[in-house]
Amino acid sequence: MVFPTTKKQEEQLKRISEKMSRIKNKLLVMSGKGGVGKTSVAVNLALALSSKGKSTGILDIDIHGPNVPKMLGIEGTVLYACEDGIEPVRINRSLKAVSIALLTKDQDQPIIWRGPLKTALIKQFLGDVNWGDLDYLIIDAPPGTGDEPLSVCQLLPNLTGAIIVTTPQEVAILDSRKSVMFAQKLNTPVIGIIENMSGFRCPKCGTEIYLFGKDGGQKAAEELNIPFLGRIPMDPEIVKYEDRGKPFIIEREKTEAAKAFFQIVERIQERLENE
Template structure:
C-alpha cells in the first residue's frame, strides 16, 4: 500500500512539473566541466540581463552543496516564504524570480550532507512546488561535472538546452569536453560555449594579458561544431560586484558590454 501511494505521489509531482514546463518558453541549464570557472556568475548575469530586456525569467540554483546565486544577488540570509504548499521565489526585480536551497537553510553556512536521491528530490520539488508562473526563460545553475544534478535536469526538464562555461587553459577544456559528450549522450542540445577569465585587461596600460591563455573555448567550440557565444575577461569589478551582491549590469567596464554581447548571441540563436 505504501509503495502504491508513493508511486501515485510521484505521478502527481511529475504532472505538476510537466504543467510548469509547458508554460516556460526556453529552458537553459548552465554547466561547466569543473569548478572555479565562474559558471554561477555567468548563469546569474544571463538571468539578470535577460530580465533587464523585459523577459520574464526564473533563475533556479540546483547546486545544493555550493549554492552561489543567492550571494551573487545579495539575497543571503533571506528565507524563502511559502503560500500553502507552494514555495514563493525571491522577487529580485520586476521580471526576475530566484530560487536557491540557500533560502531554506536556518544557517547560511550550514553544509548539506546529502546523497543522490535527496538531491534529486529537492530539484524535482523546486520544479513542481514553486509558484513560478509563466516564464520566457528558466535559467538553471547546475554544479560542475556530470553527476546527479545535471543528470536530473536533463531527465526531468523536457526541452532543456545547455550553455557550457569554461576557462581557456587545457585542464579546464579537458573537463568541458566531458560536459559536451554528456550532453550528446543525454540528447540535450548545446546552445554554445562561453570562455570566462579570457585575459586580463590592465587598468594602467590597457594591454590584454592572457593569464590563463585565451581562445581555448573558441577552438573547442569549433572542434565540436558548436556555437561560441563569447568571452569575458578577468575583471576585478566582477569580483567586487559579486561579493557585494550586485550583477555585472552595475559595472561601467567593457565586461558589461561583453556580457550583453553574449546575451544578444543567445537570443539570436534562439530566434
Template sequence: MSDACKSCSSAGSCSPQDKAACGEKSEAEKELEKVLSRIKHKIVVLSGKGGVGKSTVAANIAMSLARAGKKVGLLDVDVHGPSIPRLLSLKGQHPNVDDNMIEPVAYAKNLWVMSTGFLLPSDDEAVVWRGPVKIGVIRQFIQNVAWGDLDFLVVDCPPGTGDEPLTVLQLLGEESKAVVVTTPHMLAVDDVRRSITFVGLVGATVLGIVENMSGFVCPDCGKTHEIFKSGAGEKLSLETGAPFLGRIPFDPELARAGDEGFNYLTVYPESETAKSVEKIIAPILALDA
C-alpha cells in the same frame, strides 16, 4: 485515464508502477508538465570543471535577460555550495511557502530566484544528502515553485556530470539548452569537453560555449591583457561543433560585484566586460524573438 486503462478489468485498483507500465502518467508528472508548459525556454549553465565562474555567468545571463525585458527565473541547484544568494545579495532571504507551493525570491521586476541557500539556517550548515534526496529537492524546485509564466528559466548547476545536472536536464526535457562554461586552461577544457558529450547523451542541445576569465581587464588603463592563453573555448567549439558564444575577461570589478552582491551590468554598462556579456546573450535572446 489511458485507453488501455479503460479496457482493463483492474482499472482503478492498480499501483503507480502498473500505471507507469501502461503509459499512464502520474499526478506528479502531470504537475511537472503543467509547470514546464508555462516556461518558454530552459537554459542550463554547467561545466565539467569547478572554479570556472559558472555561477557568475549564470547570474549575469539571468540579469541581462531581465534587463532586456524578459521574465526570468534563476534556479540554483548547487545543493552543496549554493553561490547565487551571495552573488545577488540575497543572503538571509527566505521564500514563502503556501499550499505546498514555494514563492521564489524576487530580485528585480522581471527576475525571481530560488536556491538551496535560502533554506539553510546558517552559512555553517553542511548539506549531507545522498542522490535520491537531492533529486527529490531539485524536482520540488522545478515543480513546486510558483514560477508562473516565464520567458526563460536559467539553471545554475554544480560542476561535473553527477546527480544535479543529470536530474535537471532529464526533468526539463529535450527542449532544454545548455550553456557550457570553460576557462582558457587546457585542464578545464579537458573536463568541459566531457560535459558537451554528456549533454548530448541525455538528449539536450548545447546552445554554446562561454570562455570565462579570458584575459585581464586592467583597472588603471582599461586594456585587456592575456595572462593566460585565450582561444581554448573557440578551439573546443571547432572540435565539438558546439557554437562559441564569446569570451568574458577577468575583471576585478566583476569579482567585487560577486563578493558584494551588486549588479555589475547596471553599474558598469559601458565596460568591455558588460559588452562581452551582451554578445553572449544575443543568441539566447534570439530564442524568444
C-alpha cells in the same frame, strides 16, 4: 522529507510538466570544472535578460555550494511556502530566484546529502515553485556531470539546452568536452560554449594578459562543432560586485566585461527567439 509513492511520483511529474510548460526557454548552465564562472554567467545572464524586460527565473541547484543568493544580495532570505507551492524570491520586476541556500537562515551549515535526496529536492524545485509564466529559466548547476545536471536533463525532456562555461586553459577545456558529451548523450541541445576569464587588461598600461591561456574555448567549440557564444575578460570588479550582491552587468554596463556579457546574451536570444 517524505518520499513519494508511485502515484505521488506520477503526480509530481505531472506538476513538473505543467509548471515547466509555462516557461518558454529553460537553460542549464554547466561546466566540467569548478570555479570557471558558471554562477557568475548564470546570474549575469538572468540580470541581463530581466533588464531587457524578459520575465526570468534563476534556479540554483548547486546543493553543496549555492552562491546565487550571495551574488544577488538575498542571503538570509527564506523561501515562503504556501498551500499551492513555493514562492520564489523577487529580485526585481522581472526576475525571481530560488536556491537551496534559501531554505534555512544558517548559511554556514554544509548540506550532506546523497543522490536520491538531491533528486527529490530538484523535483520539488521544478514541480512546486510558483514561477508563473516566464520567458527564461536559468538553472545554475554544480560543476561536472553528477546527480544535479543529470536530474535536470532527465526530468525536463523539453529542456531548451545547455550552456557550457569554460576558461581558456587546457584542463578546463578537457572537462568541458565531457559536459558536451554528457549533454549529447542525454539528447540535450548544446546552445554553445562561453569562454570566461579570457584575458585581463592591465589597468595601468592597457596590455592584455592571458592568465589562463588564449582562445581555448573557441578552439574547443570548433573542434566539437558547437556554437561559440563569446568570451568574457577578467575584471576584478565582477568579484567586488558579486561579493556585495550588486548587479555588475547593470551597474557597470560600460565595462568591457559587461559589454561582452550583453553580446553573449544577444547571441543566445537570437538563436532562441528566432527559431
